[in-house]
Amino acid sequence: MVIGGGPVGENAAARTAAGGLRTALVEAERVGGECSYWACMPSKALLRPGHALAAARRVPGVPVGDHLDAAAVLRRRNGFTSNWDDAGQVEWAEGAGLTVVRGRGRLAGERRVDVGGRVLTASRAVVVCTGSVPRVPSLPGLSDVPHWTSRDATSAQEVPDSLVVLGGGVVGVEMAQAWARLGSRVTLVVSGPRPLPKSEDFAGDLVADGLREDGVRLLTGVRATGVSTADPGVSLALSDGSTAEGAHLLVATGRVPATADLGLEEFGFTAGEALPVDDTGRVSGVDWLYAAGDVTGRALLTHQGKYQARAVGTAIVSGAVDPEPWTAPVSTADHTAVPQVVFTDPEVASVGRTAAQAREDGLEVRVVDLDIAVAGSSLHADGYRGKARMVVDERKRTLVGVTFVGPDVAEMLHAATIAVVGEVTVDRLWHAVPAYPTISEVWLRLLEAYGL
Ligand SMILES: Cc1cc2nc3c(=O)[nH]c(=O)nc-3n(C[C@H](O)[C@H](O)[C@H](O)COP(=O)(O)OP(=O)(O)OC[C@H]3O[C@@H](n4cnc5c(N)ncnc54)[C@H](O)[C@@H]3O)c2cc1C
């Protein structure tokens, strides 16, 4: 039985059903989860038209207007969320052999789950895939002032006249750019020197430049100290004594695992904390309980959660005990090879460790940095600006991290992921010849700069 029918729960359930186990999928809101209705899909649908317009403007000879048709963009976004109707996803789940149970699941003893007073019992395992919820910072006034979370920012049916975004993580930068390009006056408040603090510094700097070019007022190095209502909207007091005002305030300060009200305390776990799991997804100390996705806090990304779900499903079906790393029931890549794309313009596409993380991990590291300036990039856009970094483990001569920043670099990421996961040596990579004239020729330049 799977609690939580987001992308991760769906995948865990489909895997056990395909393995021949009768599988129930318990979902409290919409089958498809946060990703389909208030996260990945609508946010990317809001961003894509702005990227297409910017791309066309960078190539002389393409006749384009100077602004987006916001109503058409919002209509297309509504289509990607099926107007927040999960009938299609339920149909898919039933087609995959799952029994969809509507309601909020709560553990009610060993292998038992209470859904609205009805207790279901799993013969083999229960998998918790309940995702995460927005982290609400303790900010004076915040609880009294209506504000947006990522749900509002991805589902708004009108372009706000102005928007203050608190938090310069992935949600903050993506939503700041999406709404700025749709015509909103956006202020982004970031406590550090640049947005995207978990990425390489140059990534945050280039994204900051992109946001400023789109008219975003970027305030760095300031903390929010309080929130109050203003006419119209919201006023955010800042640590330098100034204020940021807007029609709406988006609080984008991270997420916490959705482990509250799940009956986990009875098994020794703390509500609000991530469920500790091994690499097969088995929850520490409870041999019939598994978890995958955001609720584990391992990597808050749809693709990585789905990878964990495939491992969990395989582990449950096969009953494998202590399987080897890099086998199907084990999500080994979570530790060192997680890919992510930040869908801003410029995009940030990265996998594995940043240079700083690799050094912290005690690796003997060599870093190669380059501007992305090859025939493919100059053909792609006039004035193409981008950077690439390759982090090499000098002992093994393999890549442990790669970051590309620039327009349309997302599709270059999977090659880097294969190199990191496959521990391909730079000497063998030399023989992976990039096609001319593509942006991927930067791979050849990186290897030449390394000394090959
Ligand atoms: C704005 C935004 C944009 C994002 N964009 C991307 C992106 O582009 N790419 C990417 O990889 N990641 C992205 N993410 C992250 C991604 O959304 C999550 O990593 C992903 O949704 C996690 O999937 P999940 O199934 O673990 O959880 P969720 O998608 O949160 O699904 C959990 C499900 O469990 C249900 N549930 C919770 N408690 C119970 C209960 N007790 N009983 C029954 N059901 C319950 C919920 O209703 C929900 O449907 C984004 C996140 C945000 C906020």
Ligand SMILES: NC(=O)c1ccc[n+]([C@@H]2O[C@H](COP(=O)([O-])OP(=O)(O)OC[C@H]3O[C@@H](n4cnc5c(N)ncnc54)[C@H](O)[C@@H]3O)[C@@H](O)[C@H]2O)c1
């Ligand atoms: N394209 C994608 O893959 C994508 C897009 C959106 C979200 N996500 C994932 O969803 C998760 C949630 O995203 P997120 O942006 O909410 O979280 P995040 O952890 O990426 O960023 C939150 C940011 O808020 C800042 N912050 C925290 N408290 C603050 C405060 N009081 N004042 C000011 N700043 C504060 C943090 O320093 C951090 O930079 C992330 O793990 C992210 O990877 C992925």
